[in-house]
Amino acid sequence: MNDRFLKACRREPVDCTPVWFMRQAGRYMKEYQAVRARHSILEVCKTPELAAQVTLQPIERFPLDAAIIFADILLPLEPMGLNLSFTEGEGPVIHNPVRDRAAVERLRVTDGDELEYVAQAIRQARKALAGRVPLIGFAGAPFTLASYAIEGGGSRNYIETKRMMYGEPDAWHRFMDKLARIVTGYLRRQIRAGAQAVQLFDSWVGCLSPSDYAEYVLPHVQLIFEGLKDEGVPLIHFGTGTTTLLTLMRKAGGHVIGLDWRVHLDDAWAQLGGEVAVQGNLDPVLLFAPLHEIERRVEEILRRAANRPGHIFNLGHGILPKTPVEHVAATVEMVHKLSQR
């Protein structure tokens, strides 16, 4: 098995830097579009055969060092009692947003049996991968899930989210606690089904000040990482716009910390200290640039990582839908070639 990715998560030496991409199974691939032409996102997520098939698509096409199960970060909201759908081009919509304490109280924390379809997809994907590369599981982090649930979808300024956070801190903490518990169970279920690493996506937490992160988010994320530490797989903690939150995210937990492109990889790693691995940090928009520009940036990231054990190459956020597929292929090759030890 290609175990570069798992070795890097554990900060063990590798022959070259492992690389995978967030949202590597996605709209930039014709193979994915073909499946999505016949099935909605939620159908693909909930049909283990389809989810496994889509998970494998980028692995068949590029020499990536890890697969990530096809799913959506918001899936755990459904068993809690929220009505989730995806509108074309607009992203996720929650039809019954959570706006007050009573709505928080109504949310169910189940054992996650309703999400067993993801566990099944993981089993099928593991089988199809046949040990070629490890499989990553994932979930949204409490703040990011709460922001979608409260706003009713994506948001620019997170006004309603912060209004609850600042104005009804008891309801906020109760909500975050419920989310942390369901996410912990959901990730444990994924690990036990065969996920060889899991990533917690706190995609939107970068809208918070460091003081707010410490007070309103950190304890809940800590609960998740505490709850998973005996499962024996690498835990990845990801966010964007988090330059000033990195040391707090490190404190909250994770063996690997995700870095977006707004920070120099070596500066961030120095801040985090040597006892943690890092993942990143190419600007996803750079994949639209000419190949010689991509190469210059890949080189810069690798130079900053300086072959220290514990770097996983990735984008700073998910691959964008119109990314040229041949640039994705070329980038994977560059990372491997330019990082040969």
Next chain:
Amino acid sequence: MNDRFLKACRREPVDCTPVWFMRQAGRYMKEYQAVRARHSILEVCKTPELAAQVTLQPIERFPLDAAIIFADILLPLEPMGLNLSFTEGEGPVIHNPVRDRAAVERLRVTDGDELEYVAQAIRQARKALAGRVPLIGFAGAPFTLASYAIEGGGSRNYIETKRMMYGEPDAWHRFMDKLARIVTGYLRRQIRAGAQAVQLFDSWVGCLSPSDYAEYVLPHVQLIFEGLKDEGVPLIHFGTGTTTLLTLMRKAGGHVIGLDWRVHLDDAWAQLGGEVAVQGNLDPVLLFAPLHEIERRVEEILRRAANRPGHIFNLGHGILPKTPVEHVAATVEMVHKLSQR
């Protein structure tokens, strides 16, 4: 005259911390809504009587320490040959976006006579203010202007902007140079009409990596600050999401550096060094919080500023449209009361 604001810009001692808010003349005020019910944004901008009237509205209502001329950061795009309009709720639209070198070449760099209406508004506002508080002028910075001009409006990922930056660097630098020259002339015109300080808004530059900022933005911003340094008024350099760009922005220029809420004020100030003033840094969404929460955060910011000369209190970005007006009033009072020397 209340000269707390100008003193703080120059890092001179003050009796209490000066405060003003970005977009303080805006939709959260009924007085502003009344004017906008009868006039479009561009009509208000281009009618000096109306622009001056709206500029004074927050000054009549709150004990703010500075006024800022009512205008839009995108106005300099019009004399360059771009067709600008504002759609309700959607923000600005550029109907003929700049997508290639030929479009860049077609852009005019005039002496800014077409923007004389802003200079007239400044003269009228100065007269109406009658020395009560200083008046700030402003313009969008080249990167932020380029991003609107290239995308054709607001953007989430700045794909087209970065595509030109990475893919056609000559066209990019030519465009940025044209923008820098028109902005320099426009700000000089504002100063000579009576603006007692000017602010350069690089609102969206935080989407760049530090390497990209240094290569594609810094030299052009430097040109603007160089061009204005003999005008004798304080120059404010503002951006959001700029935590990792602060020392580069400092290098680009400005007597005052704007800070958003994602960074602790004292950490940022330490990074910037003692020879510069800072402006910020309350999360605009905090104005939606209960007053006791606002007070706790105002106190934290003032504690971190520690009465060092050179702090101007502000939000980390513009006031949001639905902000409760009584919270704005209370915040101004808090800042003055809690920062008494």
